[in-house]
Amino acid sequence: MENLSTGASQKGIQLIGCSDCLHPVWRSEVASHEEVDEGTYRVGDLSVVLTAEVEAAHKIHHLLIFPSLSSVEGFIEIIGDRSTNIAKDGRPNVKMDGVEIAQAAVDVDALYGPCHAFTPWTAMYRFHDSLEDCYGDLSDRVSYLELGLSANSDYADRIQHLQDVTFLTNSDAHSPVPLRLAREFNRFEMEEPTFPELRKALHREGGRKPVLNVGMPPQEGKYNESGCSRCFVHYGLEQAIELSWRCPCGGRIKKGVVDRVNELASWPEPRHPGHRPEYVSIIPLAQIIAMAIGVKSPSSKKAMSRWTPLIEAFGDEVSVLVDSPMDEIASVAEPRVVHAIRAFRDGRVILHPGGGGQYGSAELPDDPISLQDY
Ligand SMILES: [Zn+2]
Numbered sequence: 001m002e003n004l005s006t007g008a009s010q011k012g013i014q015l016i017g018c019s020d021c022l023h024p025v026w027r028s029e030v031a032s033h034e035e036v037d038e039g040t041y042r043v044g045d046l047s048v049v050l051t052a053e054v055e056a057a058h059k060i061h062h063l064l065i066f067p068s069l070s071s072v073e074g075f076i077e078i079i080g081d082r083s084t085n086i087a088k089d090g091r092p093n094v095k096m097d098g099v100e101i102a103q104a105a106v107d108v109d110a111l112y113g114p115c116h117a118f119t120p121w122t123a124m125y126r127f128h129d130s131l132e133d134c135y136g137d138l139s140d141r142v143s144y145l146e147l148g149l150s151a152n153s154d155y156a157d158r159i160q161h162l163q164d165v166t167f168l169t170n171s172d173a174h175s176p177v178p179l180r181l182a183r184e185f186n187r188f189e190m191e192e193p194t195f196p197e198l199r200k201a202l203h204r205e206g207g208r209k210p211v212l213n214v215g216m217p218p219q220e221g222k223y224n225e226s227g228c229s230r231c232f233v234h235y236g237l238e239q240a241i242e243l244s245w246r247c248p249c250g251g252r253i254k255k256g257v258v259d260r261v262n263e264l265a266s267w268p269e270p271r272h273p274g275h276r277p278e279y280v281s282i283i284p285l286a287q288i289i290a291m292a293i294g295v296k297s298p299s300s301k302k303a304m305s306r307w308t309p310l311i312e313a314f315g316d317e318v319s320v321l322v323d324s325p326m327d328e329i330a331s332v333a334e335p336r337v338v339h340a341i342r343a344f345r346d347g348r349v350i351l352h353p354g355g356g357g358q359y360g361s362a363e364l365p366d367d368p369i370s371l372q373d374y
């Protein structure tokens with residue numbers, strides 16, 4: 001928890017979901033910190049709310065956000081005998097469908113919605129064609145939909161039945177370093193980083209609302225295009241259907257998010273409703289530095305020795321990537337790193353889409369611009 005707090009402040013994050021709060025050990029770790037408001041724990045400068053994913057029927061992942069520890073415990077009581085690994089696995093498997101999960105959440109006053117909704121293995125749109133198809137009558141009370149790493153709001157706003165839903169750009173982290181933490185994040189307008197304020201913001205009540213979705217470019221996701229899960233060759237939708245989703249190498253072709261969205265889409269172009277915030281694509285600063293100086297690993301010493309002074313000078317990654325004036329960045333970073341940040345801001349980084357389970361990749365453009373431009 002303390003490590004997470006340090007990493008979050010370097011990244012510029014004030015509120016996180018703890019994840020895995022159905023797990024007894026992790027839950028008591030979270031609960032050992034000061035509860036500063038309903039369902040909100042404080043670790044250093046970081047606020048932590050109670051969240052968990054469950055894997056329910058048809059391998060669909062649902063995200064739950066709880067208002068209190070007793071709500072978590074009530075939820076476990078309801079679903080406990082439908083799961084064999086609830087005390088062992090951070091993301092337990094539960095033999096319940098979407099309607100039953102939603103009902104259990106409603107019963108304990110928790111918020112619910114689909115996780116990484118477009119992922120072709122473990123998500124709502126792999127099996128269902130709509131929120132209603134998944135949650136039945138309780139689809140009206142869905143608080144959010146997680147876009148997942150391979151989709152953005154341009155994709156999801158081509159689907160008419162999602163127009164009223166709040167989109168979340170969440171990412172999970174298995175390590176607290178800023179490279180891993182908050183690869184995607186949301187910015188909300190709210191009074192303070194607490195669960196009650198978050199609930200209002202998700203429901204867009206009392207002036208609270210999401211104001212920015214920040215995500216990886218969807219092309220970098222593992223399932224952006226349809227591709228073979230063995231040899232990673234990419235296929236167009238028609239070609240994949242022709243091959244009956246079998247690659248000549250013998251592997252299975254996994255349907256990519258782009259093709260799934262094309263199937264579900266009501267419109268050829270996105271139609272953003274008035275409440276939809278801007279979606280900003282972001283690439284971790286260390287990855288941009290690694291590309292700029294030509295090293296493979298963003299966590300290498302060479303990349304980190306250039307990352308640290310930028311964070312010291314500007315406070316956090318988001319300031320460097322999005323907000324700070326380029327001439328100030330140029331006074332701290334060497335020219336090739338400045339070029340790379342500039343290319344990122346201008347949307348000139350070249351993206352090679354992922355597919356079949358292999359992440360996409362990014363490459364810097366081959367058009368050096370003059371330093372005078374800063
Ligand atoms: Zn999941």
Ligand SMILES: [Zn+2]
Nearest residue numbers: 228231247249
């Ligand atoms: Zn193949």
